[in-house]
Amino acid sequence: MFNKVLVANRGEIALRVIRACQELGVRTVAVYSDADARAPHVREADEAVHVGPPPSAQSYLLGDRLIEAARRTGAEAIHPGYGFLSEREWFARAVRDAGLVFVGPPAEAIEAMGSKTAARQLAIRAGTPVVPGTTEPLRDADEAAQIAASFGYPVLLKAAAGGGGKGMRVVRSPDEVAGALAAAQREAKNSFGDDAVYVEKYIEGPRHVEIQVLGDQHGNMLHLGERECSVQRRHQKMIEEAPSVAVTPELRARMGAAAVAAARAASYVNAGTCEFLLDRDGNFYFLEMNTRIQVEHPVTELVMGVDLVQWQLRVAAGERLPFAQEDLVPRGWAIECRITSEDPANGFLPSTGRIQYLHLPSGPGVRWDGGIETGSEVGLFYDPMLAKLIVHARTRELAIARMHRALLELTVEGVETSRDFHLRVMEHDDFRRGDISIQWLEQNLAEIVGAPASAEERRIAAIAAALVADRDRAGRRPAVTSAAPAPAASNGAPAASADAWRQAARVEGLRPR
Structure with a gap:
């Protein structure tokens, strides 16, 4: 195993990699821009190197600067996380040419799967169905x-x-x-x-189902089942779960075999994901391969009992996978909600500001992969994803109930977030039945996001906000803050759902007119 790894990323994925390294006894080096000087991932690493101004093109995307930081600190490997340089074959090659280890697939595999047309050609040669x-x-x-x-x-x-x-x-x-x-x-x-x-x-009404694969340097290539990623807005995933209600054990085996065949065709090593469309008749079609760890990897980890990031590191260090395909059977159900600094009530516009107060959910089966804390500054330089809230339970029904409860516990004050949007999805009958497709969210978005706040809701919200401010001045945090945060509407007034603010009113002993 490596002695020291540089984490070439920021936010929650940087923290995720740092924690995996800590459990393996590996020292870590964080990198940071001016905007992230006080970020949690910087503090949690053993060392940190400044790499430039806030714009990613002047900091996190400067491969030469990241490699030099690794050399200067004595890191033997670079973990790219996801996004930024994680799928740039030239960066993987440059890392290798510098005598370091790229924690991910070979540059040649990234190049082979980096173009959708080239990936389709590979999949066809491997016998994997394509659209x-x-x-x-x-x-x-x-x-x-x-x-x-x-x-x-x-x-x-x-x-x-x-x-x-x-x-x-x-x-x-x-x-x-x-x-x-x-x-x-x-x-x-x-x-x-x-x-x-x-x-x-164009396939009408399909599901987006992806297969996690993991391969080592000794020729072993396995799949770790599927993830359902059909809740999407403008082709951006928002909620993921594992397994999928639409996938039987027999279909899982066929899709997994197809994903493994495609990965082998690219001489793939390390963690990767093959994405498929699944139609209403159970036919599946290869879309592309993501040559990195995925944002939604936690749901697979929870149902499979495998730490994917640790195995990325172990595989990169030359270890052999110790499990066989028949050992990898999903147990229970996991759901992930992406908590973003966006305002769903106003077209998901980005929201910026300082996190004034953060209360995290807890309890059985609740996991928080976050990159923020009270006092964190949220700007416009990077992706709006603040964190991922993940739950695991014995059944899908229990997992939905657990996620709903965890979302109610979550409080983020200072910026708008997608929390209430996720609550409404968890409450939607279609989602509860698993009756979704990649078009489902767009077709139901107006209903899920809800109408602007009514005068009554704004009145209750204003009273609750005043109570919050009054108790803050007195040095006490009111119960209302953990019951219902108050996102701002386009008119500047708080715009939480009616149910949320009625709950806030009940906590404070108020009654709507």
């Missing part, structure tokens, strides 16, 4: 229209080097092709520096 589509970038709108006509509308235009829904357009008729292609190419160029776009058949 009908092209394996080469489109030349122009005429070619796109011809291919779309052969598949039948609707079709999906996708950036070859893309991710996160960037450079993606649904086309439902021939007269939409030219405009959609130009828009997808423009967005792809701006987001990824590559305007290559390909086309595939």
Whole structure:
């Protein structure tokens, strides 16, 4: 095992890697920008190196500076986390060329799976089902229209080097092709520096189901079951769970085998994820491979009993996987909610400010992977995800109830968050039944987000907020703060749900008119 690892990331994933290292007896080096000088991950590491100003292009994305920091501190390996440089083959290669270990797949595997078109070609050669589509970038709108006509509308235009829904357009008729292609190419160029776009058949109402894989340097490649990631907004995942209500043991085995075959085709080592669309008839189609640890890895860890980040480190250090495929059976149910600094009531606009008060949920089966604390500054330089709230229970029904309870306990004052949005999803009948698809959230978003606060709700919220301020001045934290935080509406008034603020009123002995 390594003696020292540099963690080339920030926030909750940096803390997650640092904690895994601590349990393995490995010393850690954090990196930080000016904006993160007082961040928890900096304090928790054994050492910390300043890497530049707040913009990531001037700090966390400077591969040479990160490698130099590792050399200067005597780190033997670099863990990239997710995002930033985690899927940049040139960075993995540069780390290796510097005589260090990249905690992730080989540069060649990242390159092979980095382009969606190249990944599709690999998957096809491996016998993994793919959505009908092209394996080469489109030349122009005429070619796109011809291919779309052969598949039948609707079709999906996708950036070859893309991710996160960037450079993606649904086309439902021939007269939409030219405009959609130009828009997808423009967005792809701006987001990824590559305007290559390909086309595939658009599957109506599918689920997004992904398979976690893990391979070592000795030829062992296993899958750790599936994650359901269908609750998405604009192709961004918001809630994940494991296992999936739509996946039987037989289907899990087939999807897992397909994922392992695709990973082997890329000579993959370490942790990775194959993403699939699963249609209503149980047919699945390979989408892409994420060559890194995923944001949603905790749900797999909880149901499989495997610490994926520790095994990333162990595999990178040359250890052999000690378990067989038949040992990996999901137990119980896990759900993850991404807690972001966004205002769902106002189109999920980013929210900035200082975390004035943070109360974390606890109790059986509750896990908090966070990168914030009271006093943390939330700015616009980085992704709005503050933390992940994860629960584990014996059944899905119990897991939903546990998540609902944990969300009610969570209090974040100072910035708007997605907490109330997640509460409403947990309460929705469709979600409780597992009757969801990747279009489900967009179709029900207005209902879930809810209408703006009524005059009555604003009145109750204002009274509760005044009580909070009064008791804060007296040095006591009121019970109302843990019962119902008050996000601000577009008019500046608190805009929590009616139920939440009625609960706040009851705590304080108030009654709505």
